[in-house]
Amino acid sequence: MKFPGRRRHKHYFPVEDKDPLISQFHSSDRLTHNYICGIDQIVVDIEAKVDQAFLDEFQLKRGMSQVIDSTITNALYDRLKRDKLVEYEFAGGTIGNTLHNYSVLADDRSVLLGVMSENINIGSYAYRFLCNTSSRVDLNYLQPVDGPIGRCFTLIDDTGERTFAISAGLMNYLRPESIDKALVQNSSALLISAYLMRTQGDETMTEATMQAVQYANEAGVPVVLTLGTKFLIEQDPTWWAEFVEKYVDILAMNEEEGEAITGFSDPLLAADKALDWVDLVICTAGARGMFMAGYVEESFKRETEHPLLPGAISEFNRYEYSRAMRKSECENPIRMYTHSAPYMGGPDAIKNTNGAGDCALAAVLHDLSANVYHKLNVPNSAKHEQNAFTYSSLAQISKYANRASYEVLVQHSPRLSRGLPEREDSLEQAYWD
Numbered sequence: 001m002k003f004p005g006r007r008r009h010k011h012y013f014p015v016e017d018k019d020p021l022i023s024q025f026h027s028s029d030r031l032t033h034n035y036i037c038g039i040d041q042i043v044v045d046i047e048a049k050v051d052q053a054f055l056d057e058f059q060l061k062r063g064m065s066q067v068i069d070s071t072i073t074n075a076l077y078d079r080l081k082r083d084k085l086v087e088y089e090f091a092g093g094t095i096g097n098t099l100h101n102y103s104v105l106a107d108d109r110s111v112l113l114g115v116m117s118e119n120i121n122i123g124s125y126a127y128r129f130l131c132n133t134s135s136r137v138d139l140n141y142l143q144p145v146d147g148p149i150g151r152c153f154t155l156i157d158d159t160g161e162r163t164f165a166i167s168a169g170l171m172n173y174l175r176p177e178s179i180d181k182a183l184v185q186n187s188s189a190l191l192i193s194a195y196l197m198r199t200q201g202d203e204t205m206t207e208a209t210m211q212a213v214q215y216a217n218e219a220g221v222p223v224v225l226t227l228g229t230k231f232l233i234e235q236d237p238t239w240w241a242e243f244v245e246k247y248v249d250i251l252a253m254n255e256e257e258g259e260a261i262t263g264f265s266d267p268l269l270a271a272d273k274a275l276d277w278v279d280l281v282i283c284t285a286g287a288r289g290m291f292m293a294g295y296v297e298e299s300f301k302r303e304t305e306h307p308l309l310p311g312a313i314s315e316f317n318r319y320e321y322s323r324a325m326r327k328s329e330c331e332n333p334i335r336m337y338t339h340s341a342p343y344m345g346g347p348d349a350i351k352n353t354n355g356a357g358d359c360a361l362a363a364v365l366h367d368l369s370a371n372v373y374h375k376l377n378v379p380n381s382a383k384h385e386q387n388a389f390t391y392s393s394l395a396q397i398s399k400y401a402n403r404a405s406y407e408v409l410v411q412h413s414p415r416l417s418r419g420l421p422e423r424e425d426s427l428e429q430a431y432w433d
């Protein structure tokens, strides 16, 4: 609970003492607001603890996200219910989670594109999805479908490894004509995942995604791709590398996905390789924290005050105090990298790692979008003499991202239920004075 805090007498005075000019100036409707948008396969997570025998029984490959047919879905669901194995059911989807967390962290608008059942019964999965999504996530652009959204059976074993079994419902029937061109082209970023390329038969999600990507590319709106699962990438790494190079501006992955797409198991080298294709890279590395890589114009580079770190690229964090720029905005682009260990060394007890990476990405997007917001409202600020992509330095962003994912590790759901505290309880009062 947030405590009511202390009140001071001098803050209480009659309303007529307020200066009408000042109150006009502060009115928030004079500020220009920006938003980000994202596309997802709309799913509810059904989480259960299971063992290897259970996975074998339903022919599920451990650690993978796989699409299952209706026969396996029904058998799996009946079994989970019969043995009372379901721990919780909550809105999910990698982009849905990221947008929700972005909106909670930024306390601002994001727009989710995807499908939603046109007839919703109280207690149904569609209903649950809507109830568990932040009111700051704009759901008005969802395309109605005559049937169910998807279900993602999230099966967790003793080691904490997650196996996803997707019962698709109509989640992949988003049509290209449902993508609003102006909405995408006026947004501060378009967020997509590799899962959106996994469609079959008459499913139209991939075409819809490509339509949105084309709109974003045309308007110079950054396209942010999160890789989702290494198994998808491993099927055709060359195709993915070409896709990223052609359409994507910011790439988010974990170290396994990083290895699948670049061939480098070292997250720093994987991030460096991916920088050949995009402007900014986020590579989360579980208990090792996260790495980021980006570009800065030579004349704007700022040296770190932290010790220089050894690694496959020696002293790789030298310019981590710089704000990231698009490569095309730099005359003499230099590469910079940063690494942050988990916040407070990670929690003493991890409740659930599901969605920790999604939350890290949400924090990065918050920083990017804050930069757009500041630029829109204070265009003459000295801050924008540098045409940067991010509001903060790479070092700051990765710390913020790790702080945000910590919050997911200490709760059960991948979605934050509240924003971060303005002042960390763990830090002494003197830190804030």
Ligand SMILES: Nc1ncnc2c1ncn2[C@@H]1O[C@H](COP(=O)(O)OP(=O)(O)OP(=O)(O)O)[C@@H](O)[C@H]1O
Binding pocket: 228, 253, 254, 255, 284, 285, 286, 287, 288, 289, 290, 341, 342, 343, 345, 346, 347, 350, 353, 354, 355, 356, 357, 358, 359, 360, 401, 402, 405, 406, 409
């Ligand atoms: N075991 C751990 N100990 C401490 N911190 C962790 C641990 N696992 C994850 N984290 C934190 O969470 C962040 C993201 O974790 P991870 O690399 O597991 O993401 P991910 O595999 O992409 O997750 P997901 O796909 O579920 O969103 C890390 O950068 C780190 O800050």
Ligand SMILES: O=c1[nH]cnc2c1ncn2[C@@H]1O[C@H](CO)[C@@H](O)[C@H]1O
Binding pocket: 041, 043, 044, 045, 065, 091, 092, 093, 094, 095, 097, 152, 164, 166, 195, 354, 355, 358, 414
């Ligand atoms: O195929 C998929 N499409 C969309 N989201 C998925 C898929 N598989 C798993 N997740 C989502 O990934 C989140 C954790 O990062 C989970 O919440 C799950 O819903």
